[in-house]
Amino acid sequence: MTTLTEEILAFNKARGWTEGNRDARNLAISVSLEASELLEHFQWMSGEQAIAKNREGIIEEASDVYIYLLQLADVAGFDLDEAAHSKIRKNALKYPVPAGEHE
Amino acid sequence: MTTLTEEILAFNKARGWTEGNRDARNLAISVSLEASELLEHFQWMSGEQAIAKNREGIIEEASDVYIYLLQLADVAGFDLDEAAHSKIRKNALKYPVPAGEHE
Amino acid sequence: MTTLTEEILAFNKARGWTEGNRDARNLAISVSLEASELLEHFQWMSGEQAIAKNREGIIEEASDVYIYLLQLADVAGFDLDEAAHSKIRKNALKYPVPAGEHE
Amino acid sequence: MTTLTEEILAFNKARGWTEGNRDARNLAISVSLEASELLEHFQWMSGEQAIAKNREGIIEEASDVYIYLLQLADVAGFDLDEAAHSKIRKNALKYPVPAGEHE
Numbered sequence: 001m002t003t004l005t006e007e008i009l010a011f012n013k014a015r016g017w018t019e020g021n022r023d024a025r026n027l028a029i030s031v032s033l034e035a036s037e038l039l040e041h042f043q044w045m046s047g048e049q050a051i052a053k054n055r056e057g058i059i060e061e062a063s064d065v066y067i068y069l070l071q072l073a074d075v076a077g078f079d080l081d082e083a084a085h086s087k088i089r090k091n092a093l094k095y096p097v098p099a100g101e102h103e
Numbered sequence: 104m105t106t107l108t109e110e111i112l113a114f115n116k117a118r119g120w121t122e123g124n125r126d127a128r129n130l131a132i133s134v135s136l137e138a139s140e141l142l143e144h145f146q147w148m149s150g151e152q153a154i155a156k157n158r159e160g161i162i163e164e165a166s167d168v169y170i171y172l173l174q175l176a177d178v179a180g181f182d183l184d185e186a187a188h189s190k191i192r193k194n195a196l197k198y199p200v201p202a203g204e205h206e
Numbered sequence: 207m208t209t210l211t212e213e214i215l216a217f218n219k220a221r222g223w224t225e226g227n228r229d230a231r232n233l234a235i236s237v238s239l240e241a242s243e244l245l246e247h248f249q250w251m252s253g254e255q256a257i258a259k260n261r262e263g264i265i266e267e268a269s270d271v272y273i274y275l276l277q278l279a280d281v282a283g284f285d286l287d288e289a290a291h292s293k294i295r296k297n298a299l300k301y302p303v304p305a306g307e308h309e
Numbered sequence: 310m311t312t313l314t315e316e317i318l319a320f321n322k323a324r325g326w327t328e329g330n331r332d333a334r335n336l337a338i339s340v341s342l343e344a345s346e347l348l349e350h351f352q353w354m355s356g357e358q359a360i361a362k363n364r365e366g367i368i369e370e371a372s373d374v375y376i377y378l379l380q381l382a383d384v385a386g387f388d389l390d391e392a393a394h395s396k397i398r399k400n401a402l403k404y405p406v407p408a409g410e411h412e
Binding site for chain 4: 265270286
């Protein structure tokens with residue numbers, strides 16, 4: 001368990017948020033909702049404009065996505081960093097490096 | 104920059120994915136789309152049922168969300184772990200621990 | 207009830223889909239998932255490119271969003287067309303027409 | 310063009326919203342964002358609880374999804390009701406009625 005996950009779990013426990021926040025479906029919904037709040041910063045503008053206009057909001061919403069993702073990983077019993085490394089290795093087989101290029 | 108972010112950037116570079124994948128709006132869209140693919144595993148069933156039925160799929164989609172999130176953090180120039188720690192501190196002020204409980 | 211809603215309800219009934227499809231939370235999740243499948247057509251390209259490349263897919267996913275939306279309206283007991291008319295009137299108060307322009 | 314679509318287009322025109330609101334990618338993003346705002350009403354509760362607690366909010370967000378969907382249909386040049394009828398016919402072939410049941 002990463003230190004960040006431990007911090008989140010302690011945060012929830014101190015507030016008695018130990019039921020709904022341990023339900024994987026609720027957490028998956030929350031990951032998706034926070035991802036939309038992140039995207040909302042880009043609704044009517046380019047990436048550059050959004051970062052110039054509200055970088056702090058983008059950082060906060062990205063954090064919320066990550067915080068729910070770590071809780072989901074904890075409930076489902078996997079390590080998010082390890083999982084991402086595995087996924088990159090799997091993607092490398094799916095999308096081979098074109099001949100003549102180097103990884 | 105974390106090792107995982109470096110790995111993702113090297114992956115993209117080796118495949119020539121260095122334009123669309125550096126656009127923050129594209130990345131925010133992709134975070135949201137992958138979050139929906141994660142949620143799709145829970146479409147008609149409970150959290151327990153979804154994990155029992157397709158834990159591998161859930162791990163893969165959660166990884167995809169995380170991989171795009173790290174790229175967005177890199178483009179916008181922030182560290183995702185640090186940002187999450189800050190957000191938890193901010194949440195602690197917003198949601199104080201009820202009297203009589205300990206954090 | 208619109209004819210389209212009646213058609214959807216008859217479709218579900220004939221297939222015995224009368225439980226999960228009558229749960230408003232399931233329907234709200236499905237609206238969101240289909241909206242993401244719609245957005246997926248625009249993931250790495252402009253609106254014009256997406257329509258040129260896969261107009262049929264866009265039409266199908268937009269239909270899926272609408273079909274779930276009508277089911278949600280039926281479960282929650284409101285008429286979607288009437289609700290949209292009301293929302294436009296409410297928006298008109300929120301965003302008044304600038305002076306010198308005519309609605 | 311339906312009367313509702315005409316009403317939306319007149320609303321936008323009166324406010325000079327005739328550029329960003331005619332871009333299909335912007336509209337697909339907005340459909341997805343409004344679908345998430347709809348889902349947000351169901352974040353930590355059942356369908357029944359959400360409807361009891363905030364039926365008006367649900368009706369408004371569902372309307373917003375629909376309003377953007379109609380604009381997307383207009384930009385991409387299709388009729389949403391006709392498209393939904395076609396999709397239901399296509400679904401009927403994909404999911405045949407089980408033997409012994411009647412549609």
